[in-house]
Amino acid sequence: MAAPLFEAQHLSKRYGDTTVVDGLSFAIAPGECLGVIGPNGAGKTTTIRMCLGLSVPDGGSIHALGLQMPRDALAIKARLGVVSQFDTLDPDFTCAENLLVYGRYFGMKDAAIRERIPRLLEFAALSHKADAKPGELSGGMRRRLSLARALVNDPSLLLLDEPTTGLDPQARHLMWERLQLLLQQGKSILLTTHFMDEAERLCSRLLVLDHGRKIAEGTPRELIAQHLEPDVVEAYGNGALALADDAALKALAARTEVSGETVFFYTQDARALLDALAARPRLRTLHRPANLEDLFLKLTGRQIREDG
C-alpha cells in the first residue's frame, strides 16, 4: 500500500465507564474508498468526530496529510471535505449562497468561489436549482448539495457519514455515480454506511466495527470468501422452521441459521440441498450467492441493537 493519506492508530474513546472506541487502527491510501460498517452504536460517528478533531481521543493518534490531529486540526480540515449524517445546510440561503458562504469558511476569496459554484452545482445535478433554498429541495437534492458543499475547497479526502441514509433508490444511485466519479478523479473517501450494497459497490476496502472494536478488515470479496460459504439457500413458508432440526438437511449445509420465519442454509454447493428441498412443495426457497449482508449479520449478530 502507498504511504497512507490518513492513518489512525490504536484510537480509543471513553464516555464515563463506557468505551465507545477501543484500540481502533486503520489507514486510507490515496485514491482509496474505505468503508466503515457496523451496527448502531458501534462507534462509527465517534470515530469520524475524532478524525475531525471535534472529539479528543483518550488514547492513540491520528496522522493525516503529513499533519497530526488534533494539534493541526484546522490545517487538516482545510484539505478535507465532510458530509455529516444530518444536513447542516443553511435554510435561509439559496444553493449558490450555501456554497459561497461555506467557501468563505475555508478562507477562499469570493471570486474564486463564484468561479467554482456553477461546476459544483452541475456536479450535484442542481444547476437548475441554484436559486432555490434547501427547504424547496428533495432529500436527495439536499444530500447532493451537502456533497457539493464538501467539495468547495477541492479536498483530497472526503469523510462521508451515512451519505445516502433516507434516500430513495434513484437518489441513492445518483449519489453513488457521483462518488464513483470522485474516486476516478483520484479523491480518497472514508465512508460509513448501513447499506451493504453501497459498501460493496463503492469501497475498495471495508472495516467492520462492533462495540468500538475492529472485528474484520479486507476487500468485500475477500471478507465474504474468508468468513462465509459461497452459497446461501433461504427457506420460508409452511413448516420451514422444522427444517432447521432436520438432520438430513443439516448434513447438506455447512451452517444453518434461523431468523424469524426463515431458515438460512450456508453451503459450499447448493445442488443437493435444493434437490432435497424440492421434495417439499409447500416451501418457498431462494438460492443466492453469499453477500456482505450475510457477512455483516454473521459478524455482528441478528439481534436488534438498543437504538436500532
Next chain:
Amino acid sequence: MTPSIWRAPDLSFRWWPVFLRNLLVWKKLAIPSLVGNIAEPLMWLVAFGYGMGALVGQVQVGADKVPYILFLASGSICMSAMNAASFEALYSAFSRMHVQKTWDGIMNAPISLDNVVMAEMMWAAFKAMFTVTAILCVMLALGISHSPKLLVAWPVLLGAGITFSCIALIFNALASGYDFFTYYFTLFLTPMMFLSGVFFPREQLPHAVRVASDWLPLTNAVEIVRPLFMDQWPAHPLRHALVLLVYTVAAFWVALALTRKRFQA
C-alpha cells in the same frame, strides 16, 4: 487527555466569515427586523416619556434637573442595547447552534469553536449597535437630545452590547430549549432594568439595594451614557468602563468554557 475547558481562548480572524454569514441572512430580513427592533423601545419612550413625563416633570441628576423624557431616553437606549444583544445571543444563536446545527457545519471547515463563539458575540453586539443607531436617529429627530457627545455614547453602547452578548452566551451554552431563556429574562434582565436607573433615579432605592446596583452592568452603562445625553462628561468614566470590561472578559471566558463542554459530548 481532553484539554481543560478553561484553557485560554484561542482566537484568530477566522470568526469573520461566520459574522459575514449572519450578516447575509440578516440582510434578507433587515427591514422587518428593524421595525421589530425599534418599534417597541420607541413605544416605551413615547408612552412613558411623554405620558409619565407630564406628571413627573423634571428629574434631579447630580446637580442638574433634566426633563423626564431625556432621563428616560438616556437610560432606555442602554436597555435597548442590552435587550437586542441578549435576544440575538440567546434565541438566534441557539437556533444556529442547536436547532439548525449551523455551528456543526462550520466546524467541519477549518474554523474552531472558539472563533464561532467569538463570531456570535460580535454579531449580537453588531445587532445591538444597529438597533441603538436606529433609535438614536429617532431621538435626534424628536429633539430629545442634540448633544454632540452622543457621538461618544455610540461606541459606549457598542461596548455595552458586547458585554451583554457575552453574558447571554453563557446561558446559550447551558440551554436545553428556548424555554430556558425565559428565566434569564425574568430573573435577571427584568430586575436589572428596574434597578439600574433606567426608569427612575437610583436615589429612590433603599441604600443596600442601591449599593448592590452599583455593580450591575446596566447601571454602569447608564452612568456613562446619561451624562453624554446631557452634554456632560461622566464623573467616573474609567470606573464604569472597567466594571463593564471585567464583566465582558469574565463572561466571555465562562461562556466559551461552557460551550466547549457542551460540544465535547
